[in-house]
Structures are given as structure tokens and as C-alpha cells.
Amino acid sequence: xxxxxxxxxxxxxxxxxxxxxxxxxxxxxxxxxxxxxxxxxxxxxxxxxxxxxxxxxxxxxxxxxxxxxxxxxxxxxxxxxxxxxxxxxxxxxxxxxxxxxxxxxxxxxxxxxxxxxxxxxxxxxxxxxxxxxxxxxxxxxxxxxxxxxxxxxxxxxxxxxxxxxxxxxxxxxxxxxxxxxxxxxxxxxxxxxxxxxxxxxxxxxxxxxxxxxxxxxxxxxxxxxxxxxxxxxx
Amino acid sequence: xxxxxxxxxxxxxxxxxxxxxxxxxxxxxxxxxxxxxxxxxxxxxxxxxxxxxxxxxxxxxxxxxxxxxxxxxxxxxxxxxxxxxxxxxxxxxxxxxxxxxxxxxxxxxxxxxxxxxxxxxxxxxxxxxxxxxxxxxxxxxxxxxxxxxxxxxxxxxxxxxxxxxxxxxxxxxxxxxxxxxxxxxxxxxxxxxxxxxxxxxxxxxxxxxxxxxxx
Numbered sequence: 001x002x003x004x005x006x007x008x009x010x011x012x013x014x015x016x017x018x019x020x021x022x023x024x025x026x027x028x029x030x031x032x033x034x035x036x037x038x039x040x041x042x043x044x045x046x047x048x049x050x051x052x053x054x055x056x057x058x059x060x061x062x063x064x065x066x067x068x069x070x071x072x073x074x075x076x077x078x079x080x081x082x083x084x085x086x087x088x089x090x091x092x093x094x095x096x097x098x099x100x101x102x103x104x105x106x107x108x109x110x111x112x113x114x115x116x117x118x119x120x121x122x123x124x125x126x127x128x129x130x131x132x133x134x135x136x137x138x139x140x141x142x143x144x145x146x147x148x149x150x151x152x153x154x155x156x157x158x159x160x161x162x163x164x165x166x167x168x169x170x171x172x173x174x175x176x177x178x179x180x181x182x183x184x185x186x187x188x189x190x191x192x193x194x195x196x197x198x199x200x201x202x203x204x205x206x207x208x209x210x211x212x213x214x215x216x217x218x219x220x221x222x223x224x225x226x227x228x229x230x231x232x233x234x
Numbered sequence: 235x236x237x238x239x240x241x242x243x244x245x246x247x248x249x250x251x252x253x254x255x256x257x258x259x260x261x262x263x264x265x266x267x268x269x270x271x272x273x274x275x276x277x278x279x280x281x282x283x284x285x286x287x288x289x290x291x292x293x294x295x296x297x298x299x300x301x302x303x304x305x306x307x308x309x310x311x312x313x314x315x316x317x318x319x320x321x322x323x324x325x326x327x328x329x330x331x332x333x334x335x336x337x338x339x340x341x342x343x344x345x346x347x348x349x350x351x352x353x354x355x356x357x358x359x360x361x362x363x364x365x366x367x368x369x370x371x372x373x374x375x376x377x378x379x380x381x382x383x384x385x386x387x388x389x390x391x392x393x394x395x396x397x398x399x400x401x402x403x404x405x406x407x408x409x410x411x412x413x414x415x416x417x418x419x420x421x422x423x424x425x426x427x428x429x430x431x432x433x434x435x436x437x438x439x440x441x442x443x444x445x446x447x448x449x
Contacts, residue, residue: 060338071294076393097340
């Protein structure tokens with residue numbers, strides 16, 4: 001609602017999503033699962049902006065959780081409660097990351113990786129360059145598809161024909177990517193990239209109070225199931 | 235081919251520091267390959283949901299057979315660039331991009347990516363980044379699959395009885411060896427044939443083979 005998450009550091013968004021793994025591993029029973037998931041849902045309702053991305057991503061989380069719940073029921077001795085807990089564990093694991101993924105700006109992320117996390121700058125800059133070419137990939141894909149259609153080699157109706165078509169375009173996309181990479185590397189080296197001693201950045205990478213607050217909230221949420229487990233010792 | 239005579243390795247490639255140091259093109263290729271594979275992963279996601287859903291209802295451990303495709307990032311990066319960390323980085327970048335585009339697992343699949351990449355990396359490192367043939371590739375695929383299967387046991391399927399978990403490991407391992415290992419090796423060979431890998435080991439070897447055939 002407040003949309004705080006749309007303004008925080010992408011590093012924090014990713015850290016909170018990864019901490020969900022810690023939460024997921026701490027879930028022992030139904031009580032813990034429900035309280036933990038409730039915590040994440042409340043935090044999500046308060047912190048997410050109103051229209052934060054495609055709703056279909058939540059369906060994908062639900063599909064994964066249902067599949068795990070069903071298999072845990074089938075292969076784990078057919079205990080209903082254990083199966084429900086297994087499913088909820090997957091929801092807790094995947095939901096935070098799926099919810100915030102559309103809010104992460106790849107260019108800002110690359111800047112933060114280089115300046116805030118101090119990853120080797122050659123890597124951070126290459127990553128930024130590669131992520132900038134992201135849209136290029138979509139355009140290349142459409143070009144390849146159009147070229148195939150113009151030559152009359154589009155996909156047929158059957159699944160085999162479609163799979164062959166997808167594989168052929170994927171391969172062509174890899175070739176285009178590798179050629180692009182060669183060109184880009186030559187261009188970067190022509191500008192002295194390999195031997196650069198000092199590095200300047202296009203954008204600053206600030207760390208705000210909201211970042212600290214959201215990170216702490218993420219740590220607290222991840223601690224919830226462990227606290228519940230410790231309080232309600234069976 | 236007049237096989238027995240061993241080709242002499244060029245001096246630059248024999249120097250261990252030069253052989254293992256990242257040139258700009260290595261770094262740029264790793265990240266751009268990672269981004270491209272991440273987009274492909276994202277496309278594969280849509281199909282994977284249907285296939286693994288069907289497998290889950292038939293016999294859940296059998297969905298491991300569709301898992302090998304997830305390991306291709308590490309295999310391609312490692313087999314093309316042939317430097318320490320290339321497999322790990324490619325797979326991590328690919329899984330991050332897949333998460334950024336939106337999938338059903340959020341950013342925790344970056345952890346899966348790191349484990350898968352590390353599995354492939356481990357095998358390439360054991361062979362001291364000197365062997366990149368089909369057997370090494372299959373080994374790398376198998377180890378990457380085993381790592382991912384162990385992670386999935388702990389995080390996704392702790393309720394499964396041990397026998398089923400072992401079946402899952404078996405399916406995943408076979409898929410890792412064939413789809414990721416042998417498949418990745420074959421894709422790299424085909425890529426070399428297009429000339430796109432001329433700046434890398436597989437491209438040079440392709441031209442060596444072509445020259446040997448002409449002789």
C-alpha cells in the first residue's frame with residue numbers, strides 16, 4: 001500500500017527474499033507456518049505498492065507449493081498436516097522474492113553491487129553492460145522469429161515441431177549473444193577497460209534509512225518461525 | 235586424422251597465469267551468456283511447470299528428469315570460457331536474471347543457481363581446467379545435479395521417504411549427465427562451428443580439427 005518497497009535498495013529486496021529461506025527452514029509445524037506466512041502477508045500488504053507487477057507470478061508460487069504439498073502427502077506417509085506444512089513452507093520460501101522481483105531495477109542493482117558490495121569493478125561494469133542489453137535480446141528474438149517466418153520455416157502445430165523451432169531460435173540467440181559479447185569486449189578494451197586503475201560510476205549508490213529499516217524487518221520476519229518453534233516446544 | 239602426433243600447446247596457453255586470468259572478452263561473455271541463458275530459463279519455466287506438474291502426479295521423483303536443463307548455464311559458461319569461476323558465475327547470473335523476470339521461486343533460485351554452478355565448477359577444477367571433453371562435461375552435469383538434488387531434499391522435500399529421495403537423485407543425475415553434460419558439450423561444439431567461439435578454446439580446437447582434416 002505505502003509502496004516503500006518500490007523505493008528501497010535492490011540489494012535489500014534481494015536480501016529479504018533470500019532470508020525467506022531461513023524462515024522456510026525454521027518452520028516445524030502448522031502454527032509456525034501460519035504465523036510466519038501471516039507476518040509476510042501483513043508486511044507485503046503494508047510495504048508493496050498497489051500495482052507492483054503481473055499477478056500471474058503468484059499463481060506460479062501457488063502451483064509450486066501445491067505440487068510439493070501433493071508429493072509430500074503421497075510420498076511422506078499420507079499425513080495431511082505434514083503435507084500442508086510442506087506446501088506452506090514453499091509459499092514462505094518463494095513468495096517474498098516473487099513479490100519484489102518486478103521492483104528490482106537491474107541497472108541500479110549493478111551499481112549497488114559494484115559500489116556498495118565492492119564486488120570487483122570489472123565484473124560489476126560488465127554485468128551492467130550485459131543487463132543494459134537486455135532489451136536487445138527481446139528484439140533479437142523477434143528478428144530471428146520474423147526471419148524464419150519470412151523463409152517459411154515457422155513452427156507447425158505439433159509439440160515436436162514447436163520444440164524444434166524453440167531450440168533453433170534459442171541456438172541462434174546464443175550465437176548472436178556471443179558475437180555481441182565479442183564486439184562489446186573489443187569496444188570496452190578500446191576504451192582502456194582492462195587496464196583501468198580508477199573507476200568512476202555514472203550513478204551514486206546511496207544507502208538510506210528506509211533500506212536499513214526494511215532489512216531489519218526482513219531479519220525479524222525470518223526469525224519468526226524460529227521464535228515460534230522455541231516458544232511452543234512440544 | 236594422423237592422430238598419434240600430439241599438437242604442441244601455444245606458449246601463451248601453457249603459462250598458467252595467462253591461462254587462468256580473465257580477459258575482458260571472458261568476463262563480458264560470461265555475463266552476457268548468463269543473461270541470455272537466464273531469459274531462456276524463464277521461457278523454459280513456463281513449459282517446466284506443465285511437465286513437472288504432470289510428472290509430479292504420475293510419480294513425483296521423476297520430475298528430476300526435467301531438471302537437467304537448469305544446469306546448462308554453468309556447463310556452457312565453464313566449457314566455453316574455461317576459466318576458474320566461469321561456470322559458477324554464468325549459472326548465478328542466469329538464475330538471477332530468471333528471478334528478475336519473475337518465476338515461481340523468487341530469488342531463492344539464485345541459491346539453487348549457486349549450488350548448481352559450484353557443482354559444475356568443482357569437476358572442472360578437479361581436472362585443473364585442462365579437460366573439457368564429453369566425459370568431463372557429463373561428470374560436471376552429474377555433480378551439479380547431485381548438489382541441487384541434495385538442496386531440494388532439504389528445502390522442498392524433507393517429508394519424502396528416503397527411497398523416493400534417492401529415486402529423485404537418480405532421475406536428476408541422469409538428466410544432469412545427459413541433458414546438461416552431453417547436451418551442453420554438443421551445444422558448445424555446434425557453437426564453435428558457427429565461428430562464434432573463435433576467441434575461446436572450443437573455437438580454436440574446432441579450427442585445429444578442420445585444418446587437420448584438410449591436411
